[in-house]
Amino acid sequence: MTSAVRQLVTSVMAEFMTSAVMEICARLKLKHEDNETEALIRRLCEALLQELHRLLDQNQQNQNQQNQNQQNQNQQQHHEVPVLSASLYRANCTQRPAPAPGRADPTRAEPSGFSSGCRMNDAAGLRFRRQHRPQVITDELPEHRHKGTGTYSGKVFQVTxxxxxxxxxxxxxVIILILESPISPEVLSLKxxxxxxxxxxxxxxxxxxxxxxxxQLIGPESIANIGDVFFTGTADGKIVxxxxxxxxxxxxxxxxPCxxxxxxxxxxxPLGIRVGPNGTLFVADAYLGIYEVNPTT
Structure with missing residues (x-):
């Protein structure tokens, strides 16, 4: 179940990446009409797609190899060959006197290859011996080999x-975001x-x-003079x-109040003050308008 889920997730990721690469390549081709840029984009897209297909093929081969190894192991577990052990036969046989000549016991037949006077204990003389299982020699580390070839190769494929x-x-x-920018900067070199x-x-x-x-004066805005005497306005509406x-x-x-x-x-x-031709002051007030002020009276 885990292997099937991992294979499904890997396939979905590969399909998504392939679609994303094709979409990005199509958008880049639409934005660049010149031959050199289009050829460069086409080569880049072909290289990306080839690499994705290569990784997919490699993952499929690893899955097939894993399934084949699992089938071989399952078949070998059911093949057990019973063999006779001569050492166990000799250890469990019992000695008895040899019969007199001409008085052989026809009910006790001795097995060929063993000395006369011994019989084999049928229950103790049989044992099951398994055949040696074939081992696949790989370049993987021992700790990875015990975890299973398919699991390790699947993780390597996903990380890659x-x-x-x-x-x-x-x-x-990032290139697409930069190309879609509406700003066209110009080079400016300062002297x-x-x-x-x-x-x-x-x-x-x-x-x-x-x-x-x-x-002493708060907020004077404009200044005018008549001889050595200066006139200005303050923030509280006064002419001084x-x-x-x-x-x-x-x-x-x-x-x-002010x-x-x-x-x-x-x-x-009062924001502006000017001296008139008759020695009077013309004052421009921000709220009240323009006034003519006689500074002597």
Missing amino acids: LLSLGGFLLLPLL EPPVMTGCWEPNLKLREAQRLFED KLIGRRIHAVTSLGKP GSREEESSCGR
Whole structure:
């Protein structure tokens, strides 16, 4: 039962691998129309199919050899030949006086080849001797030979079949996935970077800059100046004036309360400031629109 199941599983696996190889080869042929690629794919597919058929034939031969050996062993177990053992006859015979001349006992006939005066114990003089069974000399190891030729060869065939499928089908699947990719990359070679001189020379002057009104102004976006006086807007909707190191509030465009992000729509958020021709400020608010502000009043 085990041998039949193993043979059935092996046949199913072989059929599946054969179908998979044929399907992969057909898909590869459809994707490549040039003669060289088609010839290469055809040779590869033929080699794979030949190897699969060779393994199937080898497995079938091993199965047939196993069945033949089993039949021979079954036949030899039923052939037992009874033979006479001269040593057992001599050990079990009993000595008796030789009869007088002319008075031979016709009821006691001596077997030919043995001395007179001995008779054979029929129950002890027979034994069964089996003939030597023929042995098949193989290159297998002793531990494998005791397990059975068919079992060991079947395992070898299965391992070989699975290894062949893993090493041949997986690369073909990877090739198919790569060929089906819609990406067509182009080669891009970068030139040597230019020498950092002239306009590309590193400029470290910004490292010498100083921060003004740190932690005093929140969210200034735009800045404008009238002489030495600077104007900007803050995140709470105010327009402030900067004179030296001092901060003066000019006006507030929205309505309080202000100070949080949720209140920007009512407080306003001045983002752009420009100085007009009459010394006034034009302020662009994100929520309230454009205003003209007189910084002196």
